[in-house]
Amino acid sequence: MKKNITIAALLILIIAATLAGCTSTVGASSSWPGLSVGDDLAVVSYGYQLYALDVQNGSKVWVFPAEQEKNVIFYAPVEFAEDMVIAGDYAHNLYAVNDNNGSLIWNFDGAESRYVASAFYKNGYTYAPNADEKLYVLDQNGTLQWVFQTTGPNWSKPVADEQYLYLASMDHNVYALNLTYLVSDLVADEEGTKNLVEKPIWKTDLGTAIVSAPLLVDGFLYVGTIDGKMFKISASTGEIVWMYEGETKIKSVWTKPVILDGVLFFATEDGNIFALNSETGASVWDSPMATGSQIVAGGVILTNSVGFGTIDGKLVIVDKDQVTSPSLSREGSIYTTPTFKDGKLYLMMVGGEKLVYALDENGREFWSFSTEE
Amino acid sequence: MWDSIIIKPFINSLLLIYNLTGENFGIAIIVFTVLIKAITHPLIARQIKSSGALQDLQKDEEYLEMQKKYKNDKERLGQAQMELYKKKGIKPFASCLPTLIQFPIIIGLYQSIIQTMGTAPLQVFNLVSKIGLGMSNFFSFIPSVKNPFALIPLNNQFLWMDLSQPDRVYIPGISFGIPVLAIFVVITSFIQNKLISPTGGDQQANQATGMMNIYMPLLMGYFAYSLSSGLALYFAISNVISLVQYAALGRVKLKDIFKKKAAPTKKLSA
Numbered sequence: 001m002k003k004n005i006t007i008a009a010l011l012i013l014i015i016a017a018t019l020a021g022c023t024s025t026v027g028a029s030s031s032w033p034g035l036s037v038g039d040d041l042a043v044v045s046y047g048y049q050l051y052a053l054d055v056q057n058g059s060k061v062w063v064f065p066a067e068q069e070k071n072v073i074f075y076a077p078v079e080f081a082e083d084m085v086i087a088g089d090y091a092h093n094l095y096a097v098n099d100n101n102g103s104l105i106w107n108f109d110g111a112e113s114r115y116v117a118s119a120f121y122k123n124g125y126t127y128a129p130n131a132d133e134k135l136y137v138l139d140q141n142g143t144l145q146w147v148f149q150t151t152g153p154n155w156s157k158p159v160a161d162e163q164y165l166y167l168a169s170m171d172h173n174v175y176a177l178n179l180t181y182l183v184s185d186l187v188a189d190e191e192g193t194k195n196l197v198e199k200p201i202w203k204t205d206l207g208t209a210i211v212s213a214p215l216l217v218d219g220f221l222y223v224g225t226i227d228g229k230m231f232k233i234s235a236s237t238g239e240i241v242w243m244y245e246g247e248t249k250i251k252s253v254w255t256k257p258v259i260l261d262g263v264l265f266f267a268t269e270d271g272n273i274f275a276l277n278s279e280t281g282a283s284v285w286d287s288p289m290a291t292g293s294q295i296v297a298g299g300v301i302l303t304n305s306v307g308f309g310t311i312d313g314k315l316v317i318v319d320k321d322q323v324t325s326p327s328l329s330r331e332g333s334i335y336t337t338p339t340f341k342d343g344k345l346y347l348m349m350v351g352g353e354k355l356v357y358a359l360d361e362n363g364r365e366f367w368s369f370s371t372e373e
Numbered sequence: 374m375w376d377s378i379i380i381k382p383f384i385n386s387l388l389l390i391y392n393l394t395g396e397n398f399g400i401a402i403i404v405f406t407v408l409i410k411a412i413t414h415p416l417i418a419r420q421i422k423s424s425g426a427l428q429d430l431q432k433d434e435e436y437l438e439m440q441k442k443y444k445n446d447k448e449r450l451g452q453a454q455m456e457l458y459k460k461k462g463i464k465p466f467a468s469c470l471p472t473l474i475q476f477p478i479i480i481g482l483y484q485s486i487i488q489t490m491g492t493a494p495l496q497v498f499n500l501v502s503k504i505g506l507g508m509s510n511f512f513s514f515i516p517s518v519k520n521p522f523a524l525i526p527l528n529n530q531f532l533w534m535d536l537s538q539p540d541r542v543y544i545p546g547i548s549f550g551i552p553v554l555a556i557f558v559v560i561t562s563f564i565q566n567k568l569i570s571p572t573g574g575d576q577q578a579n580q581a582t583g584m585m586n587i588y589m590p591l592l593m594g595y596f597a598y599s600l601s602s603g604l605a606l607y608f609a610i611s612n613v614i615s616l617v618q619y620a621a622l623g624r625v626k627l628k629d630i631f632k633k634k635a636a637p638t639k640k641l642s643a
Contacts, residue, residue, distance in 0.1 A: 009584070030493035075494075116494055131492075152526055155494065170526050208522040211497070226501050227522035252501045252522070269502050296498055335495075 032296070032335030034077030034118065035348045035356065036085070041099060042339075042346055043085055044356055044369070045074035050087055051371060052102060055344065058358060058367030062102030064095070077157075077336075081121040082140075086128070088115020094128050096142055106142030116155040117213070120165070122179065127165055129154030135167055135177075146181050147189065148197045152209065159216040161235060164201055168210040168223050176201040176238060202238035206231055212298065213256040215264075222278070224253025224266055230274070232281060242281030246288075250274070256298035256337065258306050263320040265306045267295035273308055275320055284320060291316045298337035302345070302361055309334025315347060328363040330354070376503065379477060383485035384500065385508040388521045392509075396524065399531020402486060402603060403610050409482050410614040416474055417615075421622050426463045433461075483607065490529065490603045492537045501525065529603070536603035552598045554605040559594035561612035566590060568619050 034045035041061060044051040048068035052061045064087070065072060073090040081096070084105050088094045092112055096105040113132035120127040125145065126138045131153040137145045152171030159166050164176040177200050178185075189196045206225050214223035214233075220241065221233040228250040232241040250268050257266035264278040272288035273295075293310035300307045305319040311333045317325040328345070332352020339346040344366060347357045354368040390408075391401035410417075430436050436457060443450035458464070491500050504521050512518045529536040534554075541550025566586045597605035619625050 030491065030495040032495065114493075153492075172523070208520065209525045211494070225522075226525060227520060249506070254498060269498070294502070 031075035031090075031116065032350060033348055033355070034075055035336050035339060035346060036077040036080060036118070037339040037341050037346055038080040038085075038099070041085075042356065042358075043078045043087075044348070044371075045077055045087060046355065046371065047074065048072060049371075050074055050078060050085070050097065050102075051369070052085075052099070053356065053369055055342075055358070058356070058369045060369075060373070064097045064102045064104070066102070076115045077118040079119045079121045079126070079157075081126065082124075086119045086121060086126050088117075088119060088128060088130070090114040092130070092132070094119065094126070094136070094138070094142075096126075108136065108138055108142045108144065110144055111136060113153070116153070118157040120158045120160065122160050122165075125180065127158050127160075127167075129156065129158060129167060129169075131155065133171070144195060146186055146195050146197055148175070148177055148200070150175070155211045156213040159214055159221070161216060161219070164235065166214055166216060166221055166235065168212075168214050170209040170211060172208055172210070172225075173203045173205050174210065174214065174221065174223060174233060174238070175203045176235070204233055204238040204240060212254050215257050215259065217259050217278075220278075222257045222259070222264055222266075224255065224257065226252040226254075228252050228268060230257065230264070230266055230276065230281075232278070244274075244276055244281045244283075246274075246283075250288075254296045255308065258299035258301050260301050260304075260306055261320055265299050265308075265318075267291075267299065267308045269294055269296065271295050271310060273316065273318060275318075275322070285322050289316075289318055289322060289324075297334050300338040300340050300345070302340055307338060307340075307345075309336070309338055309347065311335065313349060313352065315345075326363075328359060330357055375481075379481035380485050380488065381503045381505065383481050384489055384503050385505055385521065387485055387489050388504065388524055389508050389512060389518070391527060392519055392521070392524055393515070393517065396528050397531060398490065398527050398529050398536050398603065399534070399606060402536075402606050405486075406482070406607055406610045407614060409478060410611070410618070413474075413478055414618065417618055418622060421619060421624055423464065425622075425624055426461070430457070430461065430463060433457075483604070486603060486607050487601075489527065490537050490601060492526070492529065497525065531602075531606070534602040534606075536606065537601050539599060540597075540602035540605055554602055554609055555594050555598035558597040558605060558608045558612065559590045561609060561616065562590035562593045565612050565615050565619075568616070568625055 036043050040055060042053045042055050050064040054061050071091045074087055076088045078085040078087040083099055084096045085099050086096050092109060094108040094115060098105055111130040111132050113130055116131055117129050124140045128136045130136060133150050133152060135148040135154060139145050150169040150171045152169050154169050156168045160179060165179055167175045177197060181197060183194060186194050187196050187198045188194050208225045208227040210223055210225055212224050214221045216235060219235050221235050224230045228245060230244045230253060234241060251270040253266060253268055255267045257264050259278050262278050263284055264276045267273045271291040271293045274288045275284040277284055291310050293312035295308050295310050297309040305317050305325060307315045307317045309315050313332050313334060314327040314329040315338060316327050330347060330349050330352055332349030335350055336348040345359045345361060348355060354370045356369040358366040387401055387405050390404050391398055394400040394404055439453045443453055488500055491497050509518050509521050533542055534540050540552055540554040542553050543550050566589055593608055597608050
């Protein structure tokens with residue numbers, strides 16, 4: 001009797017389900033969790049809250065905010081500052097949280113987009129890159145000091161030496177800025193407030209977007225780009241010392257490189273690990289090491305080797321002679337750069353039974369944590 | 374396999390078009406949708422002609438008579454219908470095949486637009502892993518063609534919209550945003566449905582058609598309202614092109630759009 005109407009209703013449902021299925025990732029936060037390890041705390045940025053864990057036993061010390069709020073979503077790793085942690089969320093807020101009890105110290109809401117990268121803290125100043133194409137610099141009280149305008153989103157954590165701050169941007173450039181500016185050095189922004197840095201100390205165009213954080217070692221920056229190039233740049237002048245792109249074109253670089261015994265290690269999106277002479281940029285190995293899985297997380301320096309986490313959940317361990325150690329693995333995917341500190345290796349697994357594992361170098365577990373605990 | 378055959382070529386084509394159209398993603402979506410619709414036009418034309426012939430048949434006297442005559446004998450009715458189709462040169466399933474062929478193209482187009490619009494790390498990571506240099510190398514004789522990686526991040530601003538966000542227009546004095554594209558999608562979907570829905574069927578069929586005519590535009594409007602405006606733009610352009618295709622094939626009768634359906638024929642079978 002109602003055959004035609006049932007068919008019509010079913011058709012509408014099928015179309016709705018197809019459209020919904022195809023768009024399931026649209027609007028999703030679509031990032032990976034952040035992990036920062038300090039002397040006493042490991043802080044996980046994942047979803048609606050920050051979870052501060054005791055590094056000794058993985059017990060929860062505090063969460064922030066205490067109650068989940070719909071629009072507050074964290075993915076950027078926190079930055080440890082003096083007695084506080086600084087965390088940016090996906091709703092344009094930057095929070096300074098008391099590292100003892102998780103209470104809010106200050107909140108800066110002047111940005112217009114999400115904080116994808118961790119802020120950087122030095123000498124009482126917080127340098128916070130935002131996807132709204134700006135770098136915000138705040139003092140110890142969270143008061144805005146100055147702003148640097150880029151022409152693309154900023155997804156990578158700045159680094160600094162005693163002279164300059166270095167920012168890699170998706171607008172293809174690496175910038176060097178002073179650590180501080182006097183008001184007299186600044187120019188007015190669109191609203192007439194004098195807080196904008198007029199021009200950087202230097203900028204170097206690398207041709208494509210930079211999403212990984214640069215590594216700063218001995219006056220040189222090492223940074224990869226999404227079109228599969230690794231650069232060594234002089235930190236004082238911005239001059240490109242060498243550029244590596246392999247004999248056959250390599251894939252995009254999302255990982256922050258690491259240096260061990262003069263060898264620069266980095267991985268590409270398609271799961272190859274490369275080892276270069278950090279002086280010359282020449283490949284140390286005859287061919288890159290294929291892990292068989294995509295890599296987005298940065299490398300971690302272990303005692304005599306380096307590890308790269310793969311999306312299929314392995315930590316692949318290799319030394320500069322391309323000798324591998326047995327991989328460490330847990331259920332889930334590794335998107336977050338692992339941390340090795342005080343003999344503990346912190347692995348963050350997405351989609352697994354547990355979210356964080358603290359292991360020794362042989363994979364023996366000290367503790368694990370999941371947000372449900 | 375789906376990624377290799379459909380999504381990657383579509384994404385790289387979309388990026389090439391983005392590159393060649395002044396690096397504006399809104400224009401790239403419009404041009405890409407027009408191109409895909411143009412390529413698939415022969416299929417759509419066949420589908421429209423076949424379904425049109427079936428619609429016209431429902432008003433045919435011979436057909437109506439047959440319905441009456443064999444109202445209690447479904448088997449005989451089926452045979453008579455098939456004979457009539459043969460006589461009139463109508464292939465009743467000819468409208469299904471083009472739809473089936475188009476379906477993966479439409480879904481691929483839709484998915485590639487979603488993936489290309491990504492503005493969050495995981496989305497951009499997935500996008501970058503699908504970018505290849507083949508297309509830009511092939512078209513490297515065009516001076517303005519760039520390395521597609523250099524196009525990331527894409528410019529998502531189009532007219533008043535951030536294409537990665539739902540569309541809302543804020544007017545002074547009104548406290549809420551007006552979803553202009555969503556409204557446009559509802560209207561164009563309604564018109565499109567009115568034009569393609571069969572007329573003159575039995576009461577049940579007309580009820581079902583009426584239901585589709587109301588709920589489908591609302592459903593599309595809901596998606597356009599809640600998803601990113603880039604997708605809403607795709608829905609809107611797609612609807613407009615479909616209407617143009619119907620018009621080009623003589624299936625648009627504007628006076629029918631707001632006209633009530635003809636009185637339904639009585640239900641013929643129990």
